[in-house]
Amino acid sequence: xxxxxxxxxxxSVATLDRIRRxxxxxxxxxxxxxxxxxxxxxxxxxxxKLVGYVNETSPLYDAREYDAIVSSGENVxxxxxxxxxxxxxxPARSWQGWQVPVRTNDAHAAARIEEIPxxxxxxxxxxxxxxxxxxxxxxxxxxxxxxxxxxxxxxxTAVAFAAAFGAERCDIYTDVDGVYTTDPRITDKxxxxxxxxxxxMLELASLGAKVLQTRSVELAMRYKVxxxxxxxxxxxxxxxxxxxxxxxxxxxxxxxxxxxxxxDESKMTLVSVADRPGIAAAIFGPLSDAxxxxxxxxxxxxxxGRTDMTFSCPIDQVKRAEQALNGAKExxxxxxHDLVADTEVAKISAVGIGMRSQSGVAAKMFKTxxxxxxxxxxxxxxxxxxSVLVDRKYMELxxxxxxxxxxxxxx
Ligand code: ADP
Ligand code: ASP
Ligand code: MG
Numbered sequence: 001x002x003x004x005x006x007x008x009x010x011x012s013v014a015t016l017d018r019i020r021r022x023x024x025x026x027x028x029x030x031x032x033x034x035x036x037x038x039x040x041x042x043x044x045x046x047x048x049k050l051v052g053y054v055n056e057t058s059p060l061y062d063a064r065e066y067d068a069i070v071s072s073g074e075n076v077x078x079x080x081x082x083x084x085x086x087x088x089x090x091p092a093r094s095w096q097g098w099q100v101p102v103r104t105n106d107a108h109a110a111a112r113i114e115e116i117p118x119x120x121x122x123x124x125x126x127x128x129x130x131x132x133x134x135x136x137x138x139x140x141x142x143x144x145x146x147x148x149x150x151x152x153x154x155x156x157t158a159v160a161f162a163a164a165f166g167a168e169r170c171d172i173y174t175d176v177d178g179v180y181t182t183d184p185r186i187t188d189k190x191x192x193x194x195x196x197x198x199x200x201m202l203e204l205a206s207l208g209a210k211v212l213q214t215r216s217v218e219l220a221m222r223y224k225v226x227x228x229x230x231x232x233x234x235x236x237x238x239x240x241x242x243x244x245x246x247x248x249x250x251x252x253x254x255x256x257x258x259x260x261x262x263x264d265e266s267k268m269t270l271v272s273v274a275d276r277p278g279i280a281a282a283i284f285g286p287l288s289d290a291x292x293x294x295x296x297x298x299x300x301x302x303x304x305g306r307t308d309m310t311f312s313c314p315i316d317q318v319k320r321a322e323q324a325l326n327g328a329k330e331x332x333x334x335x336x337h338d339l340v341a342d343t344e345v346a347k348i349s350a351v352g353i354g355m356r357s358q359s360g361v362a363a364k365m366f367k368t369x370x371x372x373x374x375x376x377x378x379x380x381x382x383x384x385x386x387s388v389l390v391d392r393k394y395m396e397l398x399x400x401x402x403x404x405x406x407x408x409x410x411x
Contacts, residue, residue, distance in 0.1 A: 001125065003167045004034040007136065007158035010044030011175040012232035013077045016084075022173065022232055023084040026131055030090055035125045037165060039136040039158040040081055042073025047137075047151070059319070063108035067138075067148045071097070074135035074154070081133045092131035093124065097138035097146070102157065104139035104147045111139055111147035112215070113156065116164040134161065155216035163223035170220070170227050171241075172212065177231035178242030179204075179211055181408035182259040187400045189409040193257070197247040200257050200351055203385045207349040208262030212244070220244060247353060255361045256352040256406040259399050264315040265295075265347045267377060267389060270325065272337040273309055275302035282334045283309060283325070290324035292317045295347070296380045296389065312378060312389055315343050345377060346395040349387040350402060362386050368405040374398050 006029065008022045022038075029036050041047075050070045054061050078094040085092035100120060104111035121132045136154025141147045149156050155172060162170035179201065180190040196204075198221035205214040211229060220227040230241025243249075273279055280299070287294055292313050300308040313321055318341050328334045355361050365386055369376060374397065378389040390398055403409065 001033060001035040003037060003165045004029050005037045005039065005158050005162040005165070005167045005170040007039040007154060007170070007172045008041065008077075008081075008232060009154065009172070009174045010041045010046070012173050013040055013042075013081070014044045016080070018232070019077070019080050019084050023081060023088060023090075025173070025232065025236060026085065027088055027090055028236065030130045034168075036131045037121070037161050037167070038081060038131055038133045039154055039161060040074060040077040040133060041136050041154040042077055046073035046076075064145050067108050067111075067146050071135070071138040071146050071148050074137050078133045078135040082131075085131055085133075090131055091129045092133060093129060094133045094135070095121070096135050097157075098140040100134060102134075102139035102160075104141055104149070106141040106143060106147070108141070108145075108147055110150040111141065113139060113149070113160045116160055118164055121165075149215070150213065152210055152213035153215075155213040156219060159216040159219045159223075159225050159227060162225045162227075163219060168226070170225050172216075172227070172229045173232035174211065174229060175231065175233065176211065176229075177234055177240065178229050179209075179244070179258075181257070182399055182403050183209065183261070186261075186396055187403055189400075189403055191409050191411065193242050193252075195243045195245055195250045195252075196257065197250050197353060198244055199247060199384060200353055201244045203349070203351040204258050204260045207260035207351065207385065207387060208347065209258070209260040217244065252411075253354055254352065254406075255354040255358040256350045256402075256408065257354070258351050259402050259406075259408070260349045260351060261395055261399050262347045263392060263395060265312055265345050265389060265392075266315045266318050267310060267312050267342040267345050268318065268321055269308055269310045269340045269342075270334075270336040270338075271308055271340060272306045274335055275305055275307040279334070280309075282328065284311075286324040286328045286333070287311075287313075287321055290320045292321045292324065296378045296387070298378055310378065312345070312347070318343060342377075344392050345389050346392040347387055347389050348395065348398050348402065349385050350406065351385045353384050355384050355386075364405060365402060368401050369398055372397055372401045374401075 082094040103115040136157040184190040
Protein backbone atom coordinates (compact mmCIF):
# COMPACT_ATOMS: atom_id res chain seq x y z
CA UNK A 1 0.00 0.00 0.00
CA UNK A 2 1.21 3.54 -0.64
CA UNK A 3 1.82 5.52 2.53
CA UNK A 4 0.77 9.06 3.29
CA UNK A 5 1.84 11.23 6.22
CA UNK A 6 -0.73 13.73 7.50
CA UNK A 7 0.25 16.15 10.27
CA UNK A 8 -2.30 18.13 12.25
CA UNK A 9 -1.10 21.20 14.14
CA UNK A 10 -2.40 22.54 17.43
CA UNK A 11 -5.40 24.50 16.13
CA SER A 12 -6.44 21.55 13.98
CA VAL A 13 -6.81 19.36 17.09
CA ALA A 14 -7.84 22.10 19.53
CA THR A 15 -11.21 20.54 20.40
CA LEU A 16 -12.86 17.14 20.17
CA ASP A 17 -14.91 18.49 17.31
CA ARG A 18 -11.81 19.49 15.36
CA ILE A 19 -10.22 16.13 16.05
CA ARG A 20 -13.33 14.59 14.50
CA ARG A 21 -12.96 16.82 11.42
CA UNK A 22 -9.32 15.87 11.11
CA UNK A 23 -10.18 12.18 11.52
CA UNK A 24 -12.70 12.48 8.68
CA UNK A 25 -9.95 13.77 6.40
CA UNK A 26 -7.81 10.85 7.40
CA UNK A 27 -10.75 8.57 6.60
CA UNK A 28 -10.95 10.02 3.08
CA UNK A 29 -7.30 9.14 2.41
CA UNK A 30 -7.77 5.65 3.87
CA UNK A 31 -10.70 5.11 1.52
CA UNK A 32 -8.40 6.02 -1.40
CA UNK A 33 -6.24 3.06 -0.40
CA UNK A 34 -3.46 4.69 1.60
CA UNK A 35 -1.87 3.46 4.78
CA UNK A 36 -1.79 6.68 6.75
CA UNK A 37 0.63 7.86 9.40
CA UNK A 38 -0.91 10.72 11.33
CA UNK A 39 1.35 13.01 13.33
CA UNK A 40 -0.41 15.15 15.91
CA UNK A 41 0.55 18.25 17.87
CA UNK A 42 -0.80 19.06 21.31
CA UNK A 43 -4.10 20.94 21.46
CA UNK A 44 -3.35 24.61 20.79
CA UNK A 45 -2.18 26.49 23.88
CA UNK A 46 -1.33 23.25 25.69
CA UNK A 47 2.43 23.30 25.10
CA UNK A 48 2.62 26.98 26.09
CA LYS A 49 0.81 26.15 29.29
CA LEU A 50 3.25 23.35 30.09
CA VAL A 51 6.27 25.53 29.29
CA GLY A 52 4.78 28.13 31.64
CA TYR A 53 4.57 25.57 34.45
CA VAL A 54 8.23 24.68 33.91
CA ASN A 55 9.44 28.28 33.92
CA GLU A 56 7.46 29.11 37.02
CA THR A 57 8.79 26.08 38.87
CA SER A 58 12.43 26.37 37.81
CA PRO A 59 13.66 29.25 35.58
CA LEU A 60 17.01 27.56 34.78
CA TYR A 61 15.38 24.17 34.51
CA ASP A 62 16.84 20.72 33.96
CA ALA A 63 16.07 20.21 30.26
CA ARG A 64 15.37 16.48 30.76
CA GLU A 65 12.49 17.29 33.06
CA TYR A 66 11.36 20.09 30.72
CA ASP A 67 11.06 17.45 27.99
CA ALA A 68 9.22 15.01 30.24
CA ILE A 69 6.65 17.72 30.92
CA VAL A 70 6.20 19.57 27.63
CA SER A 71 6.03 16.39 25.53
CA SER A 72 2.89 15.27 27.33
CA GLY A 73 0.40 17.39 25.35
CA GLU A 74 0.93 15.28 22.24
CA ASN A 75 0.20 12.05 24.13
CA VAL A 76 -3.34 13.20 24.77
CA UNK A 77 -4.15 14.15 21.16
CA UNK A 78 -2.57 10.95 19.79
CA UNK A 79 -4.81 8.83 21.98
CA UNK A 80 -7.89 10.92 21.22
CA UNK A 81 -7.25 10.72 17.48
CA UNK A 82 -6.96 6.92 17.71
CA UNK A 83 -10.23 6.66 19.65
CA UNK A 84 -11.99 8.98 17.20
CA UNK A 85 -10.90 6.88 14.23
CA UNK A 86 -11.89 3.68 15.99
CA UNK A 87 -15.34 5.18 16.56
CA UNK A 88 -15.50 5.67 12.79
CA UNK A 89 -14.59 1.97 12.33
CA UNK A 90 -11.15 2.81 10.96
CA PRO A 91 -8.54 0.44 12.43
CA ALA A 92 -6.10 2.76 14.20
CA ARG A 93 -3.77 2.91 17.19
CA SER A 94 -1.50 5.49 18.78
CA TRP A 95 2.23 5.49 19.44
CA GLN A 96 4.23 7.73 21.71
CA GLY A 97 7.67 8.63 20.39
CA TRP A 98 9.54 6.15 22.60
CA GLN A 99 7.32 3.28 21.50
CA VAL A 100 8.22 3.55 17.81
CA PRO A 101 10.98 4.35 18.88
CA VAL A 102 11.87 7.78 17.45
CA ARG A 103 15.56 7.79 18.39
CA THR A 104 17.15 11.21 18.87
CA ASN A 105 20.43 12.63 20.12
CA ASP A 106 20.67 13.90 23.69
CA ALA A 107 20.16 17.62 22.96
CA HIS A 108 17.16 17.97 25.26
CA ALA A 109 14.58 20.57 24.20
CA ALA A 110 16.22 20.79 20.76
CA ALA A 111 16.88 17.15 19.92
CA ARG A 112 17.56 15.84 16.42
CA ILE A 113 16.01 12.67 15.11
CA GLU A 114 18.64 10.05 14.32
CA GLU A 115 16.60 6.99 13.46
CA ILE A 116 13.03 5.85 12.97
CA PRO A 117 12.69 2.06 12.68
CA UNK A 118 9.72 1.18 10.48
CA UNK A 119 9.21 -2.50 11.35
CA UNK A 120 6.98 -1.91 14.34
CA UNK A 121 4.41 0.24 12.52
CA UNK A 122 4.73 -1.61 9.20
CA UNK A 123 4.05 -4.84 11.07
CA UNK A 124 0.73 -3.41 12.23
CA UNK A 125 -0.13 -2.16 8.74
CA UNK A 126 0.52 -5.74 7.61
CA UNK A 127 -2.04 -6.95 10.15
CA UNK A 128 -4.74 -4.68 8.72
CA UNK A 129 -4.28 -1.53 10.76
CA UNK A 130 -5.01 1.47 8.51
CA UNK A 131 -3.82 4.45 10.53
CA UNK A 132 -0.81 4.82 12.84
CA UNK A 133 -1.08 7.92 14.98
CA UNK A 134 2.22 9.15 16.35
CA UNK A 135 2.65 11.83 18.98
CA UNK A 136 4.71 14.56 17.29
CA UNK A 137 7.53 16.63 18.78
CA UNK A 138 8.94 13.83 20.95
CA UNK A 139 11.49 11.08 20.89
CA UNK A 140 13.81 9.08 23.11
CA UNK A 141 17.45 9.95 23.75
CA UNK A 142 20.46 7.62 24.03
CA UNK A 143 20.06 7.57 27.81
CA UNK A 144 16.48 6.32 27.51
CA UNK A 145 14.94 9.64 28.50
CA UNK A 146 12.20 11.51 26.65
CA UNK A 147 13.41 14.28 24.35
CA UNK A 148 11.61 17.02 22.41
CA UNK A 149 12.54 18.51 19.06
CA UNK A 150 12.16 22.23 19.78
CA UNK A 151 9.03 24.35 19.39
CA UNK A 152 7.07 23.51 16.28
CA UNK A 153 8.82 20.12 16.21
CA UNK A 154 5.81 18.08 15.08
CA UNK A 155 6.47 19.33 11.55
CA UNK A 156 9.87 17.68 11.76
CA THR A 157 8.39 14.47 13.14
CA ALA A 158 6.06 14.41 10.13
CA VAL A 159 8.76 14.91 7.50
CA ALA A 160 11.07 12.42 9.22
CA PHE A 161 8.33 9.78 9.12
CA ALA A 162 7.59 10.56 5.49
CA ALA A 163 11.28 10.03 4.69
CA ALA A 164 11.61 6.87 6.78
CA PHE A 165 8.47 5.25 5.33
CA GLY A 166 9.01 6.50 1.77
CA ALA A 167 5.62 8.23 1.90
CA GLU A 168 4.07 9.48 -1.29
CA ARG A 169 3.52 12.90 0.32
CA CYS A 170 3.73 14.71 3.63
CA ASP A 171 0.69 16.95 4.17
CA ILE A 172 0.98 19.57 6.93
CA TYR A 173 -2.52 20.61 7.97
CA THR A 174 -2.62 23.94 9.77
CA ASP A 175 -4.77 27.03 10.35
CA VAL A 176 -3.75 28.83 7.14
CA ASP A 177 -4.29 27.46 3.65
CA GLY A 178 -0.63 27.56 2.67
CA VAL A 179 2.59 29.49 2.79
CA TYR A 180 2.09 33.22 2.21
CA THR A 181 4.37 36.05 1.14
CA THR A 182 4.32 37.05 4.80
CA ASP A 183 2.33 36.07 7.87
CA PRO A 184 -1.29 36.76 6.83
CA ARG A 185 -1.95 37.97 10.38
CA ILE A 186 0.26 41.01 9.75
CA THR A 187 -1.26 42.20 6.49
CA ASP A 188 -4.29 41.13 4.50
CA LYS A 189 -2.27 41.89 1.39
CA UNK A 190 -0.26 38.73 2.04
CA UNK A 191 -0.63 36.38 -0.92
CA UNK A 192 -0.71 32.61 -0.88
CA UNK A 193 2.06 30.97 -2.88
CA UNK A 194 1.23 27.86 -4.92
CA UNK A 195 4.83 26.75 -4.76
CA UNK A 196 7.91 27.79 -2.85
CA UNK A 197 11.45 26.46 -3.16
CA UNK A 198 13.01 24.47 -0.33
CA UNK A 199 15.76 27.06 0.02
CA UNK A 200 13.42 30.00 0.38
CA MET A 201 11.19 28.11 2.78
CA LEU A 202 14.24 27.17 4.81
CA GLU A 203 15.25 30.83 5.13
CA LEU A 204 11.72 32.02 5.88
CA ALA A 205 11.32 29.35 8.56
CA SER A 206 14.65 30.01 10.21
CA LEU A 207 13.97 33.76 10.14
CA GLY A 208 10.69 33.45 12.00
CA ALA A 209 7.86 32.25 9.72
CA LYS A 210 6.58 29.59 12.05
CA VAL A 211 4.35 27.83 9.53
CA LEU A 212 7.03 25.10 9.24
CA GLN A 213 9.82 24.26 11.65
CA THR A 214 13.21 24.92 10.02
CA ARG A 215 14.47 21.40 10.58
CA SER A 216 11.45 19.92 8.82
CA VAL A 217 12.33 21.86 5.66
CA GLU A 218 15.96 20.74 5.90
CA LEU A 219 14.88 17.11 6.11
CA ALA A 220 12.38 17.45 3.26
CA MET A 221 15.11 18.98 1.10
CA ARG A 222 17.65 16.29 1.96
CA TYR A 223 15.31 13.31 1.53
CA LYS A 224 13.26 14.78 -1.34
CA VAL A 225 9.99 14.55 0.55
CA UNK A 226 7.00 15.96 -1.29
CA UNK A 227 5.89 18.51 1.29
CA UNK A 228 2.59 20.36 1.21
CA UNK A 229 1.10 22.93 3.61
CA UNK A 230 -2.68 23.23 3.63
CA UNK A 231 -5.64 24.19 5.78
CA UNK A 232 -7.53 21.70 7.90
CA UNK A 233 -10.54 24.04 7.79
CA UNK A 234 -11.09 24.24 4.05
CA UNK A 235 -12.26 21.74 1.49
CA UNK A 236 -9.73 19.14 0.51
CA UNK A 237 -8.44 18.98 -3.06
CA UNK A 238 -5.30 17.75 -4.74
CA UNK A 239 -4.27 21.28 -5.71
CA UNK A 240 -4.92 22.85 -2.31
CA UNK A 241 -2.22 24.54 -0.28
CA UNK A 242 1.40 25.29 -1.05
CA UNK A 243 3.89 22.79 -2.39
CA UNK A 244 7.44 23.14 -1.05
CA UNK A 245 9.59 21.90 -3.90
CA UNK A 246 12.77 22.18 -5.94
CA UNK A 247 13.75 25.61 -7.22
CA UNK A 248 13.30 24.54 -10.87
CA UNK A 249 9.62 23.79 -10.29
CA UNK A 250 8.85 27.34 -9.12
CA UNK A 251 7.81 29.63 -11.96
CA UNK A 252 7.91 33.00 -10.22
CA UNK A 253 11.09 34.94 -10.71
CA UNK A 254 11.29 37.99 -8.52
CA UNK A 255 13.99 39.37 -6.25
CA UNK A 256 11.99 38.91 -3.03
CA UNK A 257 9.54 36.06 -2.43
CA UNK A 258 8.64 36.68 1.17
CA UNK A 259 9.11 38.73 4.31
CA UNK A 260 9.72 36.99 7.62
CA UNK A 261 9.97 38.48 11.07
CA UNK A 262 10.86 37.43 14.53
CA UNK A 263 9.35 39.42 17.35
CA ASP A 264 11.22 37.99 20.31
CA GLU A 265 14.75 39.17 19.68
CA SER A 266 17.16 41.05 21.86
CA LYS A 267 20.37 42.92 21.21
CA MET A 268 23.21 42.73 23.71
CA THR A 269 26.26 44.98 23.74
CA LEU A 270 29.49 44.44 25.61
CA VAL A 271 30.76 47.95 26.11
CA SER A 272 34.50 48.49 25.92
CA VAL A 273 36.11 45.08 25.62
CA ALA A 274 39.84 44.73 25.00
CA ASP A 275 40.44 44.39 21.24
CA ARG A 276 42.94 41.54 21.11
CA PRO A 277 43.29 38.26 19.19
CA GLY A 278 40.99 35.66 20.69
CA ILE A 279 38.45 38.09 22.12
CA ALA A 280 35.59 36.85 19.94
CA ALA A 281 36.34 33.26 20.93
CA ALA A 282 36.48 34.26 24.61
CA ILE A 283 33.03 35.87 24.34
CA PHE A 284 31.17 33.51 22.05
CA GLY A 285 32.66 30.28 23.44
CA PRO A 286 30.97 30.62 26.83
CA LEU A 287 27.74 31.78 25.15
CA SER A 288 27.70 28.68 22.98
CA ASP A 289 28.48 26.45 25.99
CA ALA A 290 25.50 28.00 27.76
CA UNK A 291 23.26 27.13 24.81
CA UNK A 292 22.72 30.73 23.68
CA UNK A 293 21.81 30.93 19.99
CA UNK A 294 23.77 33.96 18.86
CA UNK A 295 22.51 35.28 15.55
CA UNK A 296 23.85 38.60 14.26
CA UNK A 297 27.22 39.94 15.43
CA UNK A 298 28.89 43.32 14.98
CA UNK A 299 32.22 44.47 16.29
CA UNK A 300 32.81 48.20 16.21
CA UNK A 301 36.00 49.97 15.21
CA UNK A 302 38.49 49.83 18.03
CA UNK A 303 39.77 52.96 19.70
CA UNK A 304 42.76 52.84 22.03
CA GLY A 305 42.67 49.07 22.00
CA ARG A 306 39.04 48.78 23.14
CA THR A 307 35.90 48.04 21.17
CA ASP A 308 32.16 47.39 21.58
CA MET A 309 30.82 43.99 20.62
CA THR A 310 27.10 43.65 19.80
CA PHE A 311 25.15 40.46 19.14
CA SER A 312 21.53 39.40 18.95
CA CYS A 313 19.87 36.36 20.50
CA PRO A 314 16.34 35.22 21.35
CA ILE A 315 14.86 37.24 24.18
CA ASP A 316 14.34 34.25 26.45
CA GLN A 317 18.08 33.56 26.39
CA VAL A 318 19.14 36.97 27.73
CA LYS A 319 19.44 35.71 31.32
CA ARG A 320 21.54 32.76 30.23
CA ALA A 321 23.74 35.06 28.14
CA GLU A 322 24.24 37.47 31.03
CA GLN A 323 25.12 34.63 33.34
CA ALA A 324 27.64 33.16 30.88
CA LEU A 325 29.32 36.52 30.21
CA ASN A 326 29.44 37.52 33.86
CA GLY A 327 30.96 34.12 34.60
CA ALA A 328 33.64 34.63 31.95
CA LYS A 329 34.35 38.10 33.36
CA GLU A 330 34.70 36.79 36.90
CA UNK A 331 37.04 34.07 35.65
CA UNK A 332 39.20 36.79 34.08
CA UNK A 333 38.69 35.48 30.53
CA UNK A 334 37.08 38.68 29.28
CA UNK A 335 36.89 42.21 30.55
CA UNK A 336 34.20 44.76 29.68
CA HIS A 337 32.89 47.95 31.24
CA ASP A 338 29.21 47.28 30.83
CA LEU A 339 26.74 44.75 29.41
CA VAL A 340 23.66 46.40 27.93
CA ALA A 341 20.61 44.39 26.85
CA ASP A 342 18.03 45.92 24.50
CA THR A 343 15.04 43.59 24.72
CA GLU A 344 12.74 45.77 22.60
CA VAL A 345 13.89 44.73 19.14
CA ALA A 346 12.54 42.57 16.31
CA LYS A 347 14.21 41.09 13.25
CA ILE A 348 12.76 41.57 9.78
CA SER A 349 14.06 39.69 6.76
CA ALA A 350 13.47 39.79 3.04
CA VAL A 351 14.04 36.41 1.36
CA GLY A 352 14.30 35.47 -2.30
CA ILE A 353 16.43 33.31 -4.57
CA GLY A 354 16.12 36.12 -7.14
CA MET A 355 18.55 38.13 -5.01
CA ARG A 356 21.37 36.01 -6.39
CA SER A 357 20.96 37.59 -9.79
CA GLN A 358 19.26 40.93 -9.08
CA SER A 359 21.02 43.77 -7.34
CA GLY A 360 19.54 46.70 -5.44
CA VAL A 361 17.40 44.71 -3.04
CA ALA A 362 19.28 45.88 0.05
CA ALA A 363 19.20 49.50 -1.10
CA LYS A 364 15.45 49.31 -1.69
CA MET A 365 14.89 47.71 1.72
CA PHE A 366 16.91 50.39 3.54
CA LYS A 367 15.23 53.22 1.60
CA THR A 368 11.77 51.84 2.37
CA UNK A 369 12.51 51.65 6.08
CA UNK A 370 14.05 55.08 6.11
CA UNK A 371 10.98 56.57 4.37
CA UNK A 372 8.91 55.13 7.22
CA UNK A 373 11.25 56.64 9.79
CA UNK A 374 12.34 53.20 11.02
CA UNK A 375 15.89 53.12 12.33
CA UNK A 376 17.99 50.04 11.48
CA UNK A 377 20.08 48.81 14.41
CA UNK A 378 21.89 45.81 12.93
CA UNK A 379 22.10 44.42 9.38
CA UNK A 380 23.03 40.93 8.21
CA UNK A 381 22.98 39.50 4.71
CA UNK A 382 23.50 36.20 2.97
CA UNK A 383 23.07 35.02 -0.60
CA UNK A 384 19.28 34.98 -0.55
CA UNK A 385 18.28 37.11 2.45
CA UNK A 386 18.71 40.48 4.11
CA SER A 387 17.86 40.86 7.78
CA VAL A 388 17.61 43.98 9.89
CA LEU A 389 17.03 44.55 13.58
CA VAL A 390 14.60 47.38 14.37
CA ASP A 391 12.65 48.62 17.39
CA ARG A 392 9.87 46.12 18.04
CA LYS A 393 7.19 48.80 17.99
CA TYR A 394 7.87 49.35 14.27
CA MET A 395 7.77 45.68 13.35
CA GLU A 396 4.29 45.52 11.77
CA LEU A 397 4.78 48.84 10.01
CA UNK A 398 8.10 47.71 8.59
CA UNK A 399 6.76 44.37 7.35
CA UNK A 400 3.80 46.05 5.66
CA UNK A 401 5.98 48.72 4.06
CA UNK A 402 8.41 46.12 2.69
CA UNK A 403 5.57 43.92 1.46
CA UNK A 404 4.26 46.95 -0.49
CA UNK A 405 7.69 48.04 -1.71
CA UNK A 406 8.49 44.63 -3.20
CA UNK A 407 4.94 44.37 -4.61
CA UNK A 408 4.40 40.97 -3.07
CA UNK A 409 0.62 41.14 -3.27
CA UNK A 410 0.87 40.94 -7.07
CA UNK A 411 1.17 37.50 -8.60
P1 ADP B 1 0.35 24.66 13.73
O1 ADP B 1 -0.19 24.73 15.11
O2 ADP B 1 -0.63 24.10 12.76
O3 ADP B 1 1.70 23.99 13.66
P2 ADP B 1 1.62 27.25 13.59
O4 ADP B 1 0.98 28.27 14.45
O5 ADP B 1 2.87 26.61 14.09
O6 ADP B 1 0.51 26.17 13.25
O7 ADP B 1 1.92 27.84 12.14
C1 ADP B 1 0.88 28.44 11.39
C2 ADP B 1 0.97 29.95 11.55
O8 ADP B 1 2.16 30.42 10.96
C3 ADP B 1 -0.12 30.74 10.84
O9 ADP B 1 -1.28 30.84 11.62
C4 ADP B 1 0.54 32.07 10.56
O10 ADP B 1 0.12 33.06 11.47
C5 ADP B 1 2.03 31.81 10.78
N1 ADP B 1 2.85 32.25 9.66
C6 ADP B 1 3.96 32.99 9.77
N2 ADP B 1 4.48 33.27 8.58
C7 ADP B 1 3.69 32.68 7.66
C8 ADP B 1 3.73 32.61 6.23
N3 ADP B 1 4.69 33.18 5.51
N4 ADP B 1 2.75 31.91 5.62
C9 ADP B 1 1.77 31.30 6.32
N5 ADP B 1 1.70 31.35 7.68
C10 ADP B 1 2.64 32.02 8.34
N1 ASP C 1 3.25 21.24 20.52
C1 ASP C 1 4.60 21.62 20.16
C2 ASP C 1 4.72 23.13 20.15
O1 ASP C 1 3.74 23.82 20.39
C3 ASP C 1 5.04 21.02 18.87
C4 ASP C 1 4.23 21.43 17.66
O2 ASP C 1 3.08 21.85 17.78
O3 ASP C 1 4.75 21.30 16.55
O4 ASP C 1 5.79 23.64 19.94
MG1 MG D 1 3.64 24.68 14.09
